[in-house]
Amino acid sequence: MMKKSWKILIIAAAAVVLLAGLFAGFLLLNDYHIEMALNGEKEITLEYGDTFTDEGAKAALVGKWHLKKGKALEVSAEGAVDEKKLGEYTITYSAKVPRRKAEISRVVKIVDTKKPSLKLKGEEKITLTEGQEYKDPGFTAEDNYDGDLSKEVKTEGKVDSKTPGTYKLSYSVKDSSGNSATAAREVVVKKKVSRPAASGGSAGVTDKVTVIPGEKTVYLTFDDGPGPYTAKLLDILKKYNAKATFFVIDKGSYMSLLGRMKNEGHAIGLHTASHNYRKIYSSEEAFFKDIEALQSIVVAQTGSRSTLLRFPGGSSNTVSYFNRGIMSRLVHAVTDKGYRYFDWNVSSGDAGETTSTSQVARNVINGISGKRVSVVLQHDIKGFSVNAVEQILQWGQANGYTFKALDMTSPTAHHGVNN
Ligand SMILES: [Zn+2]
The missing domain is CATH 2.60.40.10 (Immunoglobulins)
Structure with a gap:
């Protein structure tokens, strides 16, 4: 009896040890x-x-x-x-x-943590005269992610052009990530000062005074702009500290360059808003209506009126033949209204004869070198003509010429009226 149960016990213990070993092995291998x-x-x-x-x-x-x-x-x-x-x-x-x-x-x-860029068109400070309508030159807003946001710009503030004072306009825009940009503009409405009428008996007060400038004076004038090359032209003029005159027409968004022209000491003259011969030379009323349209843009951009003028085609033009005598009447009418009109005595040829930069430079330099005072005609809407300016300035300054802006006492270089 004793012997048998002993045996069972040993077998059971061995089985337990074996199972435990297998289980432990399994655990270790599975770990x-x-x-x-x-x-x-x-x-x-x-x-x-x-x-x-x-x-x-x-x-x-x-x-x-x-x-x-x-x-x-x-x-x-x-x-x-x-x-x-x-x-x-x-x-x-x-x-x-x-x-x-x-x-x-x-x-x-x-x-996107970058804020949009919000840029004002026109000047940050605009001066108007009481009663003159304020037209905001606008703005552009661009975002690296959302693209053009110009339509999202919010403007705060209003200009009451009937009441003199200083008005603040603020502009703001947010991109889709909530990054915002702001800009501000100040509009000053000046009290209207009634000025004595320039009209009256004679040809007009302004025609009487011409101050003869010093020898070797050059008035560079640029017509039909501003345009895509005008900013570059302003850079060149600045580099040589030379002044010029821009006889502008209405070129839409490029008109925002007028503020820069004025700030940098250049003169701005009127060349009609439309430059459309058929329209402007159809009657005196049509001519002055067109001039006034341009004038209001000039005032909005620069804060002051321009009294310098150049007739499209010049005062000697024959494109106005369809309205006989119109030029003879206009030269008096503009003078009576207080304007001083200018023609030119040096032509760059950039309106027709040439499209070459070197030829423009040659024409202008040849023209200047024979004259005590030069009024040079160029067009800043022509890149090849603008490209000639640096050479002209270099030559002129090396030869003792001074480049000035026209004003109300400058020589007018009038052509004879043909119509
Ligand atoms: Zn022109």
Whole structure:
């Protein structure tokens, strides 16, 4: 009896030890997992326009008893970043081996923290005379993400041009990420001072005074602008500290250059708003209506009226023959109204004979060199003509010439009237 139960006990104990061993072995062999780590940051914030480079992630098998412990595993990624679109993107990296799987993720944010650019057209300070209508020259707003935001600009403030005073206008715009930009403009409405009428008996007061300038004086004049080359021309004139006169027409958004012209010491003259011969020379009324349209733009842009004038085609033009005698009447009418009109005594030829920069420079230099005082005709809407200006200034300054802006006492270089 005793012997048998002893035997059973031994067998049972052996079985327990064996099972425990197997179980422990199983546990040890099964003790492994995948360890993952990101290359680079877990959260990445990129400014719109930056490039996202995915540095990926790594995975390795960890387990003391595993045959392949320490082995680098292949990692696959899911999710993509659209750099062209603001937002939050998640990329999930995963790795697996039989009976084990692991994953890790990264968040990439594409943000726009740049504010839009808000630019005013025209001057930041505009001066009007009481009663003169205020027309805002406008603005442009551009955002790196949203594009053109000009239509989103909000304007605050109003100008009452009937009441003299200083008015402040503020402009603001926000992009879709809430970045905002602002700009401000001051409009001064000046009290109207009644000035003595220039009309009356004689040809007009302004025609009487011509102050003869010093020898070797050159008045460069540019007609039909402003245009795409005018800003560059202003840069050149500035470089040589030379002054000039711009006989402008209504060129829309380019009119915002008038403020710069004035600030930099150049003269602005009127060349009619439309430059349309058929229209402006159809009657005196039509001519002055057109001049007044241009005048109000000049005032809005520069704060003052211009009394310098050049007739489209010059006072000697024959394009106005369809209205016989109109030029003879206009030269008196403009003078009576207080304007001083100018023709020229040196032509660059840029209106027809030539399209070459070197020929324009030659024509002008030849014209100037024979004269004590020159009034030079060029057109700043012609790039090839603008390109000749630097050479003309260099030659002129090297030879003792001074480049000045026209004013109400300058020589007029009148042509004879043909109509
Ligand atoms: Zn012209």
